[in-house]
Amino acid sequence: MSKEKIVLAYSGGLDTSVILAWLKEKYDAEIIAFTADIGQKDELDGLEEKALKTGASKVYIDDLREEFARDFIYPMFQSGALYEGQYLLGTSIARPLIAKRMVEIARMEGATAIAHGATGKGNDQVRFELTAAALAPEVKVIAPWRIEEFREQFPGRAEMIAYAEAHGIPVKASAAKPYSMDRNLLHISFESGMLEDPWFDASAATNRDMYVLSVSPEEAPDEAEYLELEFEQGNCTALNGSRMSPLEVMERLNELGGKHGIGRVDMVENRFVGMKSRGVYETPGGTILFSAHRMMESLTMDREVMHLRDSLISRYSALVYNGFWFSPERQALQALVTESQKNVTGTVRVKLYKGNVIAAGVKSPVSLYNPDIATMEADPSKAYDQSDATGFIHLNALRLKVLAGVEHNAK
Incomplete structure (x- = not known):
């Protein structure tokens, strides 16, 4: 009989390398390692060889960057999603794509299970598993960090390093950086280690080596740089007159934003599993895109449509953060968002300067702004x-006057 097959989300780091060998040993299974290329850059170097040496029977390294930008980042940015007023959801939005591809591979390979290295305290376990439930409910999910036997065997990093050495797993056993890092096309997140102290100043000059995508605002150029972004139905399609794919837009915006120290966020957020956690994020390109998109909407979106969409931002953001990307409610909200964006077309000019995205002009062939009506001069x-405003004010003041009279008589 052929062995059971398990598809493992594999990064090549210590945890998933040990998990690969452990799964193979515990379940006597074929392990198919899967890595999604969603913009990790040189972190992907040598992964296939490492996975095969660790015991994988097959390795998938799939370039999903364009799909990530087109089908996940862009629709989310159309919604104006911003979790707890600060977080642009860079890690959150990547997980449903990774899990989607995992279950696709599982079906192609005839695998009965998928596995991931997310811990039992984090959000990622929820995101992976809710996606699997929505897309492939017949596929079993294995989460080693929630298995007592695994936790007892690996109570700390030292035990994992010893296991790797004993099993010939090619993992560097040098001291870890005092934080963890997760990178993709939209952002880089930093957490744990020294960052678990919310009083620790991650912006201090002594800690600047931590950052990857951006310079500090203090070290950014002293001269501002202008940038024009063209939008079609809520999606950025060109920069400075050059038409680009969503992937090309994100890569170029990351370069420009990083150059000018844009997009750093340091926050304490509320995880879905109930605890607070401190995260530091670099989202240079996403910050520019978010700001420019809002500027474009200000000129072209109907007031009531904008206010309705805005009233749903918190709900939409929570759905993404909590792992419900493929839920019917997120898809229903997306339909409303898509409808709201049909006239969000035109050009936005911004000025990039020392961590800031500064409005520098906006125009559109479908602008709802009429200077003849808005002017403080005579209306031609x-x-x-x-x-007409007199009657308008009287009608809106009526209920306030009635309430004031009732409260006055009650005294």
Whole structure:
């Protein structure tokens, strides 16, 4: 009989390398290692060879960067999603794509299970497993960090290093950086280690070596740089007149944002599993795109449509953060978002300067801004009669006057 097959989300680090060997040993199974290329750059170097040496029977390293930008980042940015007012959801939005591809590979390979290295305290376990439940409920999920036997065998990093050495797993056993890092096309996140102290100043000059995508605002150029972003139905399609794919837009915006120290966030957030955690994020390109998109909407979106969409931002952001990307409610919200974006077309000009994205102009062939109506001078269009405001104010004041009278009589 052929062995059971398990598809493992594999990064090549100590945890997933040990998990690969442990799964193979415990379940007497074929382990198919899967790595999604979603913009990790040189972190992917040598992964296939390492996975095979560790015991994988097959390795998939799939370039999902364009799909990530087009089908995940762009739709999310159309919604204006911002978790707890600060986080642009860089890690959150990547997990459903990774899990989606994992279950696709599992079906192609006839695997009965998928496995991941997310811990039992984090959000990623939820994101991976909710995606699997939505797309392939018949596929079993193995989460080693939630298995008592695994935790007892590996209570700390030293035990994992010893296991790797004993099993000939090619993992560097040097001292770890005092934090963990996760990178993709949209951002880099840093957490744990020294960052678990919320009083620790990650922006201090002595800690600047931690950052990868951006210089500090203090070290950014002293001269501002102008950038024009063209939008079509809420999606950025060109930079400075050059038409680009979503992937090309994100890569170029990351370069420009990083150069000018844009997109650093340091926050304490509320995890879905119940605890607070401190995270430091670099999202240079996403910060520019988020700001420019909002500027474009300000000119082209109907007021009530904008306010309705904005009232759903918190809900949409929580759905992404909590792992419900493939839920029917997120898809329903996305339909509303897509409809809201049909006239978000035009050009935004921004000025990039020392960590800031500064508005420098916006124009659109479908602009809802009419200078003849908005002018403080005489209105040549005669579209607005200022005396009409008297009745408008009286009607809106009526309930306030009635309430004030009731409260006065009650005294």
